Amino acid sequence: MLPTLPRDHLLELCRRMFVIRHFEESLVPLHDKGVFAGHYHLYVGQEATGVPALACLRADDYLFTTHRNHGHLLARGAEPKRLFAEILGRVDGLNKGKGGSFHSVAPSLGFLHSSGVVAGIIPLSTGTAYAAKAQKNGRITVCLFGDGSLEEGAAPEAFNLASLLKLPLLFLCENNGKYGPGRAVAAAQSSSMAAYPLTDLPKAYKIPAQQIDGIDAGVVHATISEAVAKIRRGEGPQFVEAQTVRYPGSETNWPTVPAPTDTALAWDVGSVPEKAREWYRSADPLLVYVRELVEASQATRGEIAAIELQVRTEIAAAVEFAVNSPFPKLEEAERGFFA
Amino acid sequence: MRDLAYFEAKFEALDEIMTADERVHLINGTFLSLSPHRHVYQNLQKKFRERMIAPPISELGFCGLATGAAMAGLRPIVDLSTGSFIYEAWPQVANEAANAFSMSGGQTRVPVVFHLFHGLRGGGAAQHSGSPQAMLWNVPGLEIVIPSSPRDVKGLLKTAVASDNPTIFVDHTRLLDIRGEVPENDKPIPFGVADIKRAGGDVTLIATSYTVQVCLGAAAKLANEGIDVEVVDPRTLVPFDLATILSSVEKTHRVVIADETHQSCGVAAEIAARIAETGFDKLKTRIRRVSTLDVPVPYSPPLEAHIGPTESRIMDAVRAAVA
Numbered sequence: 001m002l003p004t005l006p007r008d009h010l011l012e013l014c015r016r017m018f019v020i021r022h023f024e025e026s027l028v029p030l031h032d033k034g035v036f037a038g039h040y041h042l043y044v045g046q047e048a049t050g051v052p053a054l055a056c057l058r059a060d061d062y063l064f065t066t067h068r069n070h071g072h073l074l075a076r077g078a079e080p081k082r083l084f085a086e087i088l089g090r091v092d093g094l095n096k097g098k099g100g101s102f103h104s105v106a107p108s109l110g111f112l113h114s115s116g117v118v119a120g121i122i123p124l125s126t127g128t129a130y131a132a133k134a135q136k137n138g139r140i141t142v143c144l145f146g147d148g149s150l151e152e153g154a155a156p157e158a159f160n161l162a163s164l165l166k167l168p169l170l171f172l173c174e175n176n177g178k179y180g181p182g183r184a185v186a187a188a189q190s191s192s193m194a195a196y197p198l199t200d201l202p203k204a205y206k207i208p209a210q211q212i213d214g215i216d217a218g219v220v221h222a223t224i225s226e227a228v229a230k231i232r233r234g235e236g237p238q239f240v241e242a243q244t245v246r247y248p249g250s251e252t253n254w255p256t257v258p259a260p261t262d263t264a265l266a267w268d269v270g271s272v273p274e275k276a277r278e279w280y281r282s283a284d285p286l287l288v289y290v291r292e293l294v295e296a297s298q299a300t301r302g303e304i305a306a307i308e309l310q311v312r313t314e315i316a317a318a319v320e321f322a323v324n325s326p327f328p329k330l331e332e333a334e335r336g337f338f339a
Numbered sequence: 340m341r342d343l344a345y346f347e348a349k350f351e352a353l354d355e356i357m358t359a360d361e362r363v364h365l366i367n368g369t370f371l372s373l374s375p376h377r378h379v380y381q382n383l384q385k386k387f388r389e390r391m392i393a394p395p396i397s398e399l400g401f402c403g404l405a406t407g408a409a410m411a412g413l414r415p416i417v418d419l420s421t422g423s424f425i426y427e428a429w430p431q432v433a434n435e436a437a438n439a440f441s442m443s444g445g446q447t448r449v450p451v452v453f454h455l456f457h458g459l460r461g462g463g464a465a466q467h468s469g470s471p472q473a474m475l476w477n478v479p480g481l482e483i484v485i486p487s488s489p490r491d492v493k494g495l496l497k498t499a500v501a502s503d504n505p506t507i508f509v510d511h512t513r514l515l516d517i518r519g520e521v522p523e524n525d526k527p528i529p530f531g532v533a534d535i536k537r538a539g540g541d542v543t544l545i546a547t548s549y550t551v552q553v554c555l556g557a558a559a560k561l562a563n564e565g566i567d568v569e570v571v572d573p574r575t576l577v578p579f580d581l582a583t584i585l586s587s588v589e590k591t592h593r594v595v596i597a598d599e600t601h602q603s604c605g606v607a608a609e610i611a612a613r614i615a616e617t618g619f620d621k622l623k624t625r626i627r628r629v630s631t632l633d634v635p636v637p638y639s640p641p642l643e644a645h646i647g648p649t650e651s652r653i654m655d656a657v658r659a660a661v662a
Contacts, residue, residue: 095442121435123406123407131411134408161395
């Protein structure tokens, strides 16, 4: 379903989902051509979680994210050209090239630190929440992580602290392993977790927890809005597990693009290789959202295609900017690690 | 001049710091370990209850909490108590706090202090006697402070809290009852300034933490043998004041380094390497190290005493250096 929002908001969410999609799809050929070196992870398939969820926040809230951070930063309004430049290790990068894909930050948007250690941010998120509570500034913290993060001991230690101290903190666990091959083990749809459903873990620490369909932008928006309202009322931490189906391009060690996204795929996936076709037909959250916009008469196919074209142009220019941005001067390697 | 016990100077510093700056929070609180002076801490609790938390036994979790709080503008002092416990928090200290400023391209500051008691404390055995400062010295992005006197603990703690960087405050329970001069309204002690704890002309004896006190005892005895020892205390490992040490070596031409970290890749090893690299021409004899032996710390008291940088081992090394 669609979020209960005015039409211009709905279309802005659509635009941001396209920004993420085309950003990520543009990264794959850049890597394959050797334009950047490091490993990287795509947010494709989770756009309908991050985009509507982050639309529920205040401008001054804190966010922490992981190695899969591109979508979160873009959903919150980070400039694609500066994120590309960061991933390419260039001087115009968000972190001046010192962080790369796993560690991109945007303090002005609330992202102070992104960790490539899957649960590294979970204790840190209790810290910003603790500070905001002490400073009585009304800010909340949103901690965005994947299901695999729950396997590290940092997660339960942080859940315990957050619950005991009643911190203003939303744990948003994005489980991209629903039905996917990924790390599924028997009944546990994802992860190598004996605690299943995953919500059992926060519940053991008395943190209210729920599972939702992360492909459904309307459900995500309604759930996160309500959770955020509870947190702002001082009810303490909340946990939401948003389930999505793993993008077939993320099933391999290095990301691939099984089929380039195009608005037309929302109604005809015939051009998609058969192996990936079912994902595009039923589990691609962007295409689901596009269909819903049209079915609800919020936009025509042509209007959406126009939004997509504008995004494609913006992303192409952003790639151009990043590729032409210089590498940092060598002396930068030896400074900048103390304030 | 006013004379204070080390624990009194440390608590005076905490009190003054918390009174002056409401961004300072204490996360966990055994700043006096198991010493009989623990009651002093209760005075702080009465004054600053809202800025002190007693978290669960979750070193990884609460070091992360302190680090995140520092990113958001607080200046937390987090107490790990026994130094070995920092191993439980290693990912947050060495992989998150130490890297955040650099990885963010200088955008995210992490003004957190990690306080711990290192070293041989009497019956600590292998799991409660750790001196993790050498391992931490191998992690760029952390400042490391290691006081040895009442005046230093007060002045260095103030600078540690004022610093915008993650700082490891390496303390030692055997220092708590040491007495010394602490002037009223003393200024904070800047990082990276070594202190000549005893002036002398024959041998430069470099030491840190409680071992400085052991060295001062050794130096007094060696004076009776006609050996004039200069005891130099770096006070901070990061930043490190090599210049003061080199000017002492210029005078004495002889170096002994005494320290409680294990010998291999220990604090003495790094200091020896730096002197050898930049001051080799000043030396008349080889550099000697008196470190804790490379063994897990045994429990039995005579065995524990045997492996550390004892006064007799230090004296032997100094005698050998002047022989």
